[in-house]
Amino acid sequence: MNQRWTKDELNEAFELHAATVAGAAASGDWEPFVQLFLPDATYVDPMVGVMRGHEQIRPWVTATLGTFPGSAMHYPEAWHLVDPERGRIVCELRNVLRDPGDGSTFEENNISILEYAGDGRFRSERDVYDSAAMVKLIESWGRRSAELGTLDEEERAWFSGAYPHILQPSDG
Template identity: 40%
Template sequence: MGNTFTRDELASAFAEFERTVDHAARTRDWDRWVDHYTDDVLYIEHAAGTMRGREEVRPWIRRTMESFPGNYMTSFPSLWSVIDESTGRIICELDNPMRDPGDGTIISATNISIVTYAGDGKWCRQEDVYNPLRFVAATLKWCKKAEELGTLPDEAAQWMATVSAGPKQ
């Protein structure tokens, strides 16, 4: 099955995808982010699992982005992207920087996202590929820096204590 979208249409749709993601990061309006997917979107998130449909993605994205460390991530810019015209996909590396802990330090982790275009400004599939341990390491680094600076919020301290304690045996 071949793709019917032109390179220009894919590039334009991805530029709008990036604007939508940027708007969500700035306003914490996760509904607008989720609404740029088709009703039956397939969202594969390697740590959280596979979600089918917007109404499975919506509570997950809210929960993830409104609790620590997601609520300390300030933006999700693509560092690079590749358009695969034959499949209607964009493959990109997304950065996930956390807010300044108080001394100008930028701490982040990246993931590879593969998004498949469905037409009419909607995306029918997204897969986020990353090593969750790199996100944990970056978040711990952020927590330790914030603790050192006296800016560690309670929710981050609780997260750090839980992660540092490790799994219960």
């Protein structure tokens, strides 16, 4: 890529990305997020692998972040860096599950590498995170939420299939 972007343009693109993610997490509508990417963009997720284009990104993001447990998360920025020469943005996003009811915080980080395409759109995103830690995070949050009685019906149904042991009363 010989195109060079200014720091300001990359920072504005990142702010648009962050605002779009926050809006999608709040509304449950992930289509604006899909539209941040070029139609032939590449998205890489550690658990899913490589997705190419809107037609692969859309069903993944809708199923993963638009439904529980992804729908119980929000994704505030910890930090970001821009590389104008390469047109890249590297950021750390916090994957934060909602308060289980006692004020505690359950979160894991995610490093994302975004390749900018211009006009507020991206040609690729690569997420880097510890998938085992993410699975453990969800289980721990579910256990605490079950203890506090704050899981709704949909969440209880999900946990009964994924982690039925956390819904069982302890023998202790």
